[in-house]
Amino acid sequence: MSASPSLLDAIGQTPLVEVSRFCPNPAVRLLVKLEGANPTGSVKDRVARYLVEDLERSGRLKEDSVILEPSSGNTGISLAMLCRLRGWPLTVVMPANVTRERRQMLDIYGARIIESPGDTGSNGAVEMARALLATDARYVMPDQYANPANPLAHYETTGPEIIAACPEIDVFVAGLGTGGTLMGAGRRLREHNPALRVYAAEPMPGEMLQGLRSLDEGFVPEIFDPSAIDGRFLVTTAESITALRRLTATEGIFAGVSAGGVLVVASRIAEQMASGTIVALLADGGWKYLSEDVWSRDLEDEAVESLNLW
Amino acid sequence: MTMVRIPPVLRAQAGDSKQVEAAGDTVGALLEDLVGRHPGLREQLLDDDGGLHRFVNVYLNGQDVRYMDGLATAVREADTLIILPAMAGGA
Numbered sequence: 237m238s239a240s241p242s243l244l245d246a247i248g249q250t251p252l253v254e255v256s257r258f259c260p261n262p263a264v265r266l267l268v269k270l271e272g273a274n275p276t277g278s279v280k281d282r283v284a285r286y287l288v289e290d291l292e293r294s295g296r297l298k299e300d301s302v303i304l305e306p307s308s309g310n311t312g313i314s315l316a317m318l319c320r321l322r323g324w325p326l327t328v329v330m331p332a333n334v335t336r337e338r339r340q341m342l343d344i345y346g347a348r349i350i351e352s353p354g355d356t357g358s359n360g361a362v363e364m365a366r367a368l369l370a371t372d373a374r375y376v377m378p379d380q381y382a383n384p385a386n387p388l389a390h391y392e393t394t395g396p397e398i399i400a401a402c403p404e405i406d407v408f409v410a411g412l413g414t415g416g417t418l419m420g421a422g423r424r425l426r427e428h429n430p431a432l433r434v435y436a437a438e439p440m441p442g443e444m445l446q447g448l449r450s451l452d453e454g455f456v457p458e459i460f461d462p463s464a465i466d467g468r469f470l471v472t473t474a475e476s477i478t479a480l481r482r483l484t485a486t487e488g489i490f491a492g493v494s495a496g497g498v499l500v501v502a503s504r505i506a507e508q509m510a511s512g513t514i515v516a517l518l519a520d521g522g523w524k525y526l527s528e529d530v531w532s533r534d535l536e537d538e539a540v541e542s543l544n545l546w
Numbered sequence: 547m548t549m550v551r552i553p554p555v556l557r558a559q560a561g562d563s564k565q566v567e568a569a570g571d572t573v574g575a576l577l578e579d580l581v582g583r584h585p586g587l588r589e590q591l592l593d594d595d596g597g598l599h600r601f602v603n604v605y606l607n608g609q610d611v612r613y614m615d616g617l618a619t620a621v622r623e624a625d626t627l628i629i630l631p632a633m634a635g636g637a
Contacts, residue, residue, distance in 0.1 A: 280637070310636075310637065357634070357636070358636050359634045411635070412635050413635035413637035414634075414637045416637075439636070440630075446631070446633075448554075448555040448633070450555065451556070451590055451601050451602065454600075454602070455632060455633055456632050462612065468609070468610035469605075469609055469610070470605050470610075470630075546636035
């Protein structure tokens with residue numbers, strides 16, 4: 237292992253770990269890619285690097301530019317680290333009800349936070365950021381939901397890393413947020429194995445997180461092509477946390493709540509397979525969820541479904 | 547009858563109910579029965595060609611029916627159908 241010229245060069249090359257004690261089907265190999273091992277603790281370091289480099293290359297950033305991005309946390313934190321290294325000011329539009337640690341990390345990195353209403357979740361953050369963009373000519377938005385640099389990060393880094401470590405992969409499972417991981421890594425993995433199947437895990441939005449006024453406020457990320465995946469599953473917060481706790485108990489892995497959701501889906505697929513190899517991407521580590529007592533709270537309490545944990 | 551969960555954004559058109567029952571042996575038949583009982587839901591759920599509205603996702607026991615057999619997906623009484631608006635995910 238050689239020294240990294242900067243933290244940017246320490247992004248990626250995350251561990252891929254077999255979790256045979258967790259996997260419900262002994263005839264299936266389940267491996268997890270631990271994206272919590274990235275510098276700011278999530279897969280979004282890969283994306284932020286590609287987004288900022290895309291902005292710099294395209295000449296959209298001027299001397300007085302301010303980078304503006306909607307994020308429920310991880311992308312914002314990764315961009316904040318990148319902006320420290322590159323010298324750009326950053327404003328993150330983030331739902332008001334995300335975990336405390338996300339706000340703390342953005343503060344540590346010196347990013348400005350604008351809160352969007354918690355009850356409209358990421359939809360509300362995207363809407364507010366796109367509206368703000370028009371109000372100040374200094375704002376430049378990487379726009380992870382629409383920018384092809386997002387899936388490209390996964391096409392060029394996440395996908396090849398998985399192929400190098402596990403060429404026998406049959407199934408890839410990841411969480412659905414922007415769709416960047418599923419699109420980019422999925423496309424690269426399918427070029428390697430045309431029979432590969434790609435499945436998405438998405439959080440069941442709680443009652444308090446569905447403040448849409450009409451269906452016309454519905455949103456499908458521009459970079460997400462629904463025909464490029466093979467299935468999509470809803471997972472409740474309680475199911476996600478139950479799987480997460482079991483992962484910690486059986487394999488010693490400390491990951492974030494969306495990782496639990498991804499593992500619920502991976503387990504569901506594993507149970508239907510006669511044999512084969514599944515790779516599940518765990519987007520972040522558990523650190524940013526400690527304040528919500530994810531490993532100890534009562535899951536019978538329905539309030540857990542209204543937490544914003546993805 | 548199969549249980550159908552209605553998202554907050556569509557409840558006004560469904561008698562303010564969080565969940566309702568509908569009959570049908572496919573997702574399509576079930577949705578037809580549902581919009582027959584609650585006509586205000588028709589243009590919310592279905593497009594002009596009778597397909598699912600672009601911003602509506604329908605899940606059978608948690609699985610998106612677009613990746614099963616779509617509106618032709620078979621439904622049993624014990625199943626649960628969940629209707630949700632397409633929303634941005636956390637990122």
